[in-house]
Every structure is written in C-alpha cells, then in structure tokens.
Amino acid sequence: MNRIDASDHYDESSFAAQTPSLLTIVIDTNPRAWAALHHVLPISKAIANILVFVNAHLAFGNDNQVAVLAAHTNRAVWLYPKSPNPDGGSYGRGQDVHMSGVEPELGTSANKYPQFAQIETSILTSLRALIDSTTAADLNPTTLISGALTIALSHIHKTSLAFEPPKTSTDPANPTTAAALTSSSTATPNLHARILVLSVSDSEPAQYIPTMNAVFAASHARIPLDTITLHGTPTFLQQAAFITGGTYLSAAANPRGLLSYLMFGFLADADARRSLVAPTQDSVDFRAACFCHRDVVDTGFVCSVCLSIFCGVPDGAECLTCGTRLALGAYGAKPAVVPRKRKKKKIARVNGSGGGEDTGSATGTPVPP
Amino acid sequence: MSANANSLSQYLEQLPGTTFRRLYLQPSTAFAIFRRMLPHLAKTIVMAMLYMPLPFQLSDLEIWIKPTARREKDQAIAILRSLHIIQRDTPQSMSLTPNFRKSLRLALEGGGDHNSFGVPSTQPAPPEIDIAFLDRYARKKWDDILHYVVNSVGFSSSEKGSNGPKQSVKDLLLGGRLVERKGGGLSITQAGFTFLLQEANAQVWTLLLLWLEAADVLNANGASRAGMESVDMLSFFFLLASLEHGRAYNTDSLPEARKNMLPTLVDFGLIYIPPGNSHQFFPTRLATTLTSSETTLRSVSAGFAAANNGDNGDATQVDKSAIILETNFRMYAYVQSPLQIAVLALFSELKFRFKGLVSGHLTRASIRRAVDMGITSDQIISYLASHAHEQMHRVAASTHKPLLPPVVIDQIRLWQLDTERMLATQGYLFKDFDDYREYIEICNFADDIGVVSWRNDKKGMFFANKVDQIKDFMRTRKKANEGK
Structure with a gap:
C-alpha cells in the first residue's frame, strides 16, 4: 500500500520537462585586439570554436536557442538571428525560423x-559584412560592450515573453489567471537565459554607467553574465560576473x-x-569609474544622496548628478590631530582620576557625628 | 521521463555493446541518442569530456559536482554506461567510447563525408507540398492506424471514408499483440490500450520498435528479405529524426536496405513520397520530432491542430484534445475527433456531447471497467496529464500545485488497487551480506541509481530490478577493499 502514498509521483516532471535555455553570445570584434591576438588565435579559428x-x-x-551579437568599436550588430530592423516582419526566434517554413537556403x-x-551561414555572412564595412576611422582601441549587452537583454526579455504560457488574450473574462501568471513567472522561469561575453579588450571607463545599468538589469532579471577573456582586462565585466552570479574566466x-x-x-x-x-574568481577588481572624468579610481568621493562617484571634489561641493550641496566636513584637515587630543584628555583623566574619585567618595560618605 | 523514452531505452539497454559500437558510427545516431536519451547532467558531463585529450579522472568529477548532487551524478553515470557512451579505462578514470566521441564531434563540427543527415534532393519540390499538406497527410495516416486499433474495441467510428491502414501495418499490429484475432473479429489487448493512451510520439516509437523486433525475428529465421537489419534500421530512424520538416530529400543516395524501408515508412505516415516522383521523399512531422522533448511535442499537436483547422476552417479549436479535470471527478474534454472520444469513453462515463466538447465523470464503475479491460491507472493518469488543457497547466504553474488534482489521482489509483493487490517485478534479491556496512553501501548505491524496488534494512536484504551496475559497483568495491 506504500505505492499510493502518492508522494513520489508529484515530482515526476523533473526529468521530462527540461526548461529551454537561451544562450546569448556577445563577441567582441575589436580589430586591434584581434590583430594583437592573431599569432596565437586568429579570429577565424575563434569563430569556429x-x-x-x-x-x-x-x-x-530542440528548445534551446541561441543568439549571437557582435560588439564592435562603434556599434553592436546582430550576427544571428538576423537583425529585426531591415526586414521587419519576418523576425523570428532561433528555431522558429526554419520551423515556420521560411524558405531555407538550398544546398x-x-x-x-x-x-x-x-x-x-548566418553568422559568417553577417560577420563578413561587418568586417567589410569597417573603415580605418573606426579603429578605436575599445569596444562598445554596453550596447551589445542592452540589445541582448531586450532580446532575452522578448523571448521569455514568448515562452510565457500563452493565450491570456483568449479568455478576457478571466483576468485572475493573468495576474497569477505574472507572479508565477518570477518564481519559476520557463526560460533559462544567460549571456556570454567573449572579451578581447579592456573596459572603456567612459562606458561605466551604461554597462553597470545593463549589469544591474541582468542581475534583476536573474540572467547570469558569463565572461571569458582572451586579451586585456575587462574590469567591468569581471564585476558583472560577480554581481549576476556568472562565471568569469581568463x-x-x-x-x-x-x-x-x-x-x-x-x-x-x-x-x-x-x-x-x-569556477570562482579569487579576486575581483571592484574599482569604479568616476562620473566626472570617467577615470577608474581607487579612492573617490561618493554623493551621500545619489551615490554618484567623483574622483575629486566637484565645483562648489555640488553633486553633478543630483545637484545636492554636499558638506565636506573637515575634509583637508590633518587627520592626526583629533585622536591625539582625545588621547591627551583621557590620559589626563586617568592621571587625575585617583584623587578626584577619592575626594568624591570621601565627601559623599556621611561621617557620623 | 515520458513513456516513449522508457520503451526506447528499454530496447536500447538490452542491446549488446557491439551493436552500440556500430550504431555510434553514424553521427546522426550519436547525436540523436545524446539529445533524446540522456538526463541533463549527463549531457553536461559528456560535453565537458568531448574535447578532453586525456581520460577524465573520477576524482576530478567528484570535485566538479557538488556533494548535494551525488544522486543525480550516479544516475547520470549509470545511464551513460548502460548506453555505452562512457567506458572506464582504469578504475580511477573514464572516457567516452571512441566511436561515440568521433561521431558526436563530427555532428557538432559538421565535417566528414558520412551523409548521415540526409541528402537533400536537388530536384524542385512540387509546389503543393507544403508543411500544412504534410501535416494533414501524416495525421490522416496515423489516425487510420489508431482507428484500426480503436475499432477493434467495438466503439464504432463515424469516419468510414478511410479504408484503414495497409495490410503490412495490420500484420504488425497483430504481430505486436496490440490487437488479437478472436473468433473472426478483432479485439484489443492490454498492450493495445497502452498504445492508445500514449502520446503520438510514443506511439510512433512503439510501432517502430515493433517493426524492429519483427525484422529481428525474420532475420533469425533466415527469411530476411533484402537484408533489413535492426542496427541499420535504428540508425535510419535517428537519421529521419534529424531531417528538416517540409524539405525534399533524395532517395537515390540511400543504400538498398534503406530504400526497402521506405514503403513501410510511407504506410506509417512518417514520410511522404510524391506519386509522380520516386526520387524524392519528404519527412513529416511524425518523423522529424522522433527525438524531440516534450515541450516541442505539445507544439506538434498544435501543429496538427492547425493543419486540421485548415480543413474545416474552424479556428476556434486550438488544441487537438484538451481535458479539464476537476476535483469533483468531472471531466470536460475539448475534442473533435471520434477517435479521441472513443479513447475517453474507455475509462470515463460520458454524459453530454456538444460540438467540440464532451463532458463526463470518472466513476468507480468506469475505472473498474477500464482496469478489467487491462488499462492501468498509471496509463489513465498519464493520458490525462499529457492531454491536460492549457488552463490546467497555467493554474498549476501559478499555484505551484500538481497538474492534476491529487485527490482524483489517488482515487484512481485506489480504485485500481481494489482489484489487484499484488505487484510483480522481475529482478534479483540481494541477501546474506558479509556485514551491515557492505549491505548499506551497496543498497544505497542501488537506490541512487534507481533500481531498488524493495529494501529491508533490518534483515539486510534488498531487491533490485536491474543488476549490471550493482555488479560493477560490488566488484570495484571489493577491489578497493583488497587494496587497503
């Protein structure tokens, strides 16, 4: 009769229902960095890998999907699926492209x-087009990673909407289920999304704010941001992996x-x-870039209201972001003075305390007449 | 795990290692088995090992996998070994079997010259053959087969237009004892009910495996026609599964044995050959989803339904059959086809019938009747679960409750237990261990890989339904003890 205690057949879905997962890869296609890497790993080989x-x-x-983006020196480009913008309507997510019978290329x-x-084919053609369209004027040493991250996040959001149990519109008479739906979607995701960044260049301090915005959005949506770096030190991506619970490997x-x-x-x-x-990171570079000059700073000033970071005191001690007038306290004063003073007082008290207390107790104790 | 993977994995597990070695020569087969038969963690392990130059140390595996996931790890390793995907080189390391490694690498890299993903036809495809056409075609073929099985129960079907499946398919159904000849008429067997209550994908596999077994028997008798061989057939099935739906493929590039399989596959509705042109074939949805997971299968039925809608122009019905089961044992089923209604009538008391909707009760009498016919409660429950209405899925997801009302499930099981109080499992009894520690270790291992059907810690005995993995474990354990 133990068979019918029924506790075992409720979790039978653990194996059968494999949650589909969406992998978004952001490839850093900075020409300078790849040129520096060329003798060890040409970009063609990296793409093959x-x-x-x-x-x-x-x-x-079958449900697993993939999206590939290139983060270039001056823009972020879709490699796969094809960019939604040029051909408007026929935009589909990964697998649907061939399931819904879009004319497959023959051969x-x-x-x-x-x-x-x-x-x-999609990745190779798009990448070739990207490389061909790159001119010498575009050769920045850094890459616009934040744009690619933002596009990736919006794509993930769009895809996960498609994975929500559909047809809420078919029963407008029943809004309760729709409400229940939104609450459930955060608890048990029906799509595991993650972003992998293949980085070859240093982080650009000028992009600190947009990058971090994307990272916090990812963290909020519980999307791990993995980073593998082949060259350079992407400080911000390292922090991103730490914040979102992703993996960072060099x-x-x-x-x-x-x-x-x-x-x-x-x-x-x-x-x-x-x-x-x-794999864990033994040390994370937590340095931030200041909001005034976009420099990476070790020690800086933080606005107590909006938490903006500055490398030096802003003009008139006024926060550049929120405009709050900040009191600097005793900034610039020699810090050694205060403790010495206190110490002196203490010592003085200790020295004089014996007599003082004695007198106190002596006067306080009533003497019998 | 769905029933279909079960029957297929049972079939695969009893194959000898040499068969696997030959199966894995084809990249499409290795790929399909990887995708369909392995649990998630096992896939991750295989992928990690795929490009590893040296054998994987077991100690490294222990480090990599969290201690909390030991059970999953043991299960994954057990499955990988039973499918001959990994082998143990030394007691302390393991690696992928060479053929599997080579084939899976080829499948991922897309190199080589094996043609195992089908040669596309260069001839232009006839314009009228599109995906909707293929869906309609496959659906009709398959429904014919199901009607044939259902009609043997005695529920008459209103669709007399179709003339039923081909004789070869009928023979196969008879040979597989899904239906029996009883005094002139046909009657359905328990296996037949199992077959009916499965989802479409599982049904296809059941039929294919029956065909394989029939071919094996023929081979054993020496009466093999045109050398159909089960290994080759199996890898052809996996090939079909990797083809692209709605695309024409070339028949000329197929070896002779596979060409001979085509007519039967046409009878099943797995492929379509245009009447005027025998050099092309089109895989249907039944074939291309052979190795799909369950979520895709739901979209398959939706695809079928869409094809159906094209027929009647009735766009209000979305799902082929969607059942709502309430806690008060009432059942509402949105079904169109008489076939589905006949299946529902097997285990419920239908009260009302409207256009596109039937409603009924699950009662003690109806379940008893079904059980007497040989349907088990598990079959009924899995049928209800796999055909549950979208709304049931949604509510279950939002309230974190099981899909079907537990009270009904338990009651169905109890009703069945009224009639049968014994459960027979074939297997092996382990007893007379040297000491208690040995018993506990081995028994826990067996429990981890999920083969223990009964255990009694007091008496130091347990009963397992499979023994191979345990044998290995005992042997390595013994060796390890001797080493000390």
Missing part, C-alpha cells in the same frame, strides 16, 4: 544538421584552448549549474 560551442548548446534539446551539406548549417594564458574553456566552464545552464561547482 564558438560555432562548435553554439552547436553543443543547441544539441541539448546545405548532408553532413550537417540543418539548423547548425543555417546558423553557421583564457589569456592559453587562448588556443578556447574551446575547452567554453565546453567545460560555460556550457552548463542554470539547471546544471545547480549541481556543479562553478
């Missing part, structure tokens, strides 16, 4: 899984092993990460 990684992610299940090889081939020591790093460290989605020990 990423494609294998993308395929491995898609192989986990894919029989040795490739059709979906893989499609993604590969492959700068051995860029040729990119695929192994990816397959071992970054393939697990939120479900699998629950049972795996993630």
Whole structure:
C-alpha cells in the first residue's frame, strides 16, 4: 500500500520537462585586439570554436536557442538571428525560423544538421559584412560592450515573453489567471537565459554607467553574465560576473584552448549549474569609474544622496548628478590631530582620576557625628 | 521521463555493446541518442569530456559536482554506461567510447563525408507540398492506424471514408499483440490500450520498435528479405529524426536496405513520397520530432491542430484534445475527433456531447471497467496529464500545485488497487551480506541509481530490478577493499 502514498509521483516532471535555455553570445570584434591576438588565435579559428560551442548548446534539446551579437568599436550588430530592423516582419526566434517554413537556403551539406548549417551561414555572412564595412576611422582601441549587452537583454526579455504560457488574450473574462501568471513567472522561469561575453579588450571607463545599468538589469532579471577573456582586462565585466552570479574566466594564458574553456566552464545552464561547482574568481577588481572624468579610481568621493562617484571634489561641493550641496566636513584637515587630543584628555583623566574619585567618595560618605 | 523514452531505452539497454559500437558510427545516431536519451547532467558531463585529450579522472568529477548532487551524478553515470557512451579505462578514470566521441564531434563540427543527415534532393519540390499538406497527410495516416486499433474495441467510428491502414501495418499490429484475432473479429489487448493512451510520439516509437523486433525475428529465421537489419534500421530512424520538416530529400543516395524501408515508412505516415516522383521523399512531422522533448511535442499537436483547422476552417479549436479535470471527478474534454472520444469513453462515463466538447465523470464503475479491460491507472493518469488543457497547466504553474488534482489521482489509483493487490517485478534479491556496512553501501548505491524496488534494512536484504551496475559497483568495491 506504500505505492499510493502518492508522494513520489508529484515530482515526476523533473526529468521530462527540461526548461529551454537561451544562450546569448556577445563577441567582441575589436580589430586591434584581434590583430594583437592573431599569432596565437586568429579570429577565424575563434569563430569556429564558438560555432562548435553554439552547436553543443543547441544539441541539448530542440528548445534551446541561441543568439549571437557582435560588439564592435562603434556599434553592436546582430550576427544571428538576423537583425529585426531591415526586414521587419519576418523576425523570428532561433528555431522558429526554419520551423515556420521560411524558405531555407538550398544546398546545405548532408553532413550537417540543418539548423547548425543555417546558423553557421548566418553568422559568417553577417560577420563578413561587418568586417567589410569597417573603415580605418573606426579603429578605436575599445569596444562598445554596453550596447551589445542592452540589445541582448531586450532580446532575452522578448523571448521569455514568448515562452510565457500563452493565450491570456483568449479568455478576457478571466483576468485572475493573468495576474497569477505574472507572479508565477518570477518564481519559476520557463526560460533559462544567460549571456556570454567573449572579451578581447579592456573596459572603456567612459562606458561605466551604461554597462553597470545593463549589469544591474541582468542581475534583476536573474540572467547570469558569463565572461571569458582572451586579451586585456575587462574590469567591468569581471564585476558583472560577480554581481549576476556568472562565471568569469581568463583564457589569456592559453587562448588556443578556447574551446575547452567554453565546453567545460560555460556550457552548463542554470539547471546544471545547480549541481556543479562553478569556477570562482579569487579576486575581483571592484574599482569604479568616476562620473566626472570617467577615470577608474581607487579612492573617490561618493554623493551621500545619489551615490554618484567623483574622483575629486566637484565645483562648489555640488553633486553633478543630483545637484545636492554636499558638506565636506573637515575634509583637508590633518587627520592626526583629533585622536591625539582625545588621547591627551583621557590620559589626563586617568592621571587625575585617583584623587578626584577619592575626594568624591570621601565627601559623599556621611561621617557620623 | 515520458513513456516513449522508457520503451526506447528499454530496447536500447538490452542491446549488446557491439551493436552500440556500430550504431555510434553514424553521427546522426550519436547525436540523436545524446539529445533524446540522456538526463541533463549527463549531457553536461559528456560535453565537458568531448574535447578532453586525456581520460577524465573520477576524482576530478567528484570535485566538479557538488556533494548535494551525488544522486543525480550516479544516475547520470549509470545511464551513460548502460548506453555505452562512457567506458572506464582504469578504475580511477573514464572516457567516452571512441566511436561515440568521433561521431558526436563530427555532428557538432559538421565535417566528414558520412551523409548521415540526409541528402537533400536537388530536384524542385512540387509546389503543393507544403508543411500544412504534410501535416494533414501524416495525421490522416496515423489516425487510420489508431482507428484500426480503436475499432477493434467495438466503439464504432463515424469516419468510414478511410479504408484503414495497409495490410503490412495490420500484420504488425497483430504481430505486436496490440490487437488479437478472436473468433473472426478483432479485439484489443492490454498492450493495445497502452498504445492508445500514449502520446503520438510514443506511439510512433512503439510501432517502430515493433517493426524492429519483427525484422529481428525474420532475420533469425533466415527469411530476411533484402537484408533489413535492426542496427541499420535504428540508425535510419535517428537519421529521419534529424531531417528538416517540409524539405525534399533524395532517395537515390540511400543504400538498398534503406530504400526497402521506405514503403513501410510511407504506410506509417512518417514520410511522404510524391506519386509522380520516386526520387524524392519528404519527412513529416511524425518523423522529424522522433527525438524531440516534450515541450516541442505539445507544439506538434498544435501543429496538427492547425493543419486540421485548415480543413474545416474552424479556428476556434486550438488544441487537438484538451481535458479539464476537476476535483469533483468531472471531466470536460475539448475534442473533435471520434477517435479521441472513443479513447475517453474507455475509462470515463460520458454524459453530454456538444460540438467540440464532451463532458463526463470518472466513476468507480468506469475505472473498474477500464482496469478489467487491462488499462492501468498509471496509463489513465498519464493520458490525462499529457492531454491536460492549457488552463490546467497555467493554474498549476501559478499555484505551484500538481497538474492534476491529487485527490482524483489517488482515487484512481485506489480504485485500481481494489482489484489487484499484488505487484510483480522481475529482478534479483540481494541477501546474506558479509556485514551491515557492505549491505548499506551497496543498497544505497542501488537506490541512487534507481533500481531498488524493495529494501529491508533490518534483515539486510534488498531487491533490485536491474543488476549490471550493482555488479560493477560490488566488484570495484571489493577491489578497493583488497587494496587497503
């Protein structure tokens, strides 16, 4: 009769219902950085590794989706799926592109899984177009990572809306379920989304604020932001990984092993990460960039009202962000003076305390006549 | 785990290692098995090992996986070993079997010259063959088969237009004992009920596996026609699963044995061959979703429903069959096809019938009747669960409660228990351990990999329904003890 205590058949869905996961990859395509890396890992090889990684992610299940963005020196570009803007209506999420019968390109090889081939062509053509359109004027040493992050976040949001249990509109008479829905969506996500940034350049201090805005948005939406860096030190992305609970790995020591790093460290989605020990960062560079000159600072001034960071005292001690007049207290005074004074007082009291107390007690005790 | 993966994994598990070695020669097969048969953690482990130059140390695995997830890890490793995906090189390390590793790498990289993802046809496809057409076609073929099985129960179907499945399919159903010939007429067996109550994807697999077994029997008798071989057939199924829906593929590039399989697949409705052109074939949704997970399957039925809507121009019905089950044992089913209604009538008392809706009760009598016919309570419950209405899913998700009302589920089980009080499991009894520690370790391991069906700690005995993994575990344990 133990069979009918029924406690075991309620969690039977744990295996069957694999939550689909959406992997968004942001590739840093800074030409200068890739040129510096060229002798160890040309970009073509890196892209090949990423494609294998993308395929491995898609192989986990039919529902898994992928989106690839390029963060270039002056803009962020969709590599896959195709950008929604030029051809308006036919925008679909990953898999739907071929499921809904958009004319598939003929001539894919029989040795490739059709979906893989499609993604590969899309990424390669878009990337080529991007490289061709780059002129010498665009050769900044840094990359606009924040734009790519923002696009990725909006794409994730859009996709997760599509994964909400649909058809709320079919029963307008029943608004309670719709309300219950929104509350449930935060508790049990029906889509595991994550962002992986392949970084090759340093963080641009000028982008501190937009990057951090994106990071906090990701953290709020519980989207882990993973970063693998091949070159340079992306300070802000390191903080991003820390804040959002993602993984930060530096492959700068051995860029040729990119695929192994990816397959071992970054393939697990939120479900699998629950049972795996993630690589940790021994030290996180928490330095922020100031709001006035966009410099990375170790020690700075923080507005007590809006928490803006400044490298020096702003003009007239007025916060540049919220306009509050800030009192600087004894800023600039020699700090050593105050404790010495107190110490002296204390010592004096200790010295004189014996007699004082004695006299006190002597006067306080009534003497019998 | 859905019923379909169960039947398939049972079939795969009893295959010998050599068969697996040959199966894994095809990248599409390795890929499909990876995708369909493995739990999530196992997939992650395989992927981590895929590009590893050296064998994976077990101690490293222990470090990588959190101690809280030990159970999942043991389960994953057990499944990987039973499918011959990993092998143990030394007692302390393991690696992927060479064929699997090579094939999965090829599948991901898209290189090689194996043609295992189907050769697309270069000829232009006829314009009238689109996805809706293929869906309609597959649906009709499959419904014919189901009607044939259902009609044997005696619930007459109103659709007399179709002339039923081909003789070969009928033979297969008879041979697989889904239906039996009883004095002139046909009658359904318990296996037949199981078949009916499964979801479409599981039904396809059941039929395919029946076909495989039939081919095996033929081979064993030496009466093999055109050398159909179960390994090759199986890998062809996996190939079909990786094709793209709505696209024409070339039949000429297929080897002779596979060409001979095509007519039967047409009979099942898995592929479509245009009447005028036998050099092309189109996989239908039944074929391309063979290795899909359950969420996609729901979209399959939606796709079918959409194809159906195209027929009747009735856009109000979205789901093929959607059942709402209330705690007061009332059931409302949004169904159109007489087939679905006949299936519902197997285990419920239908009271009202409207256009597109039937309602009824689950009663003790109706469940008893179903149980007497050989349907089990689990089958009924899984049928109700897999056909639950979207609204049921939504409410269950928002209130964090089970999908079906527990009171009804328990009552269905209790009603069944009224009739049968014994449960037979085949397996092995482990007893007379040397000491209690040995018993506890082995029993816990067996429990972790999920094969223990009964245990008694006081007597130091337990009963397991599978023994291979336990044997290995005992052997390594013994060795480890000797080493001390």
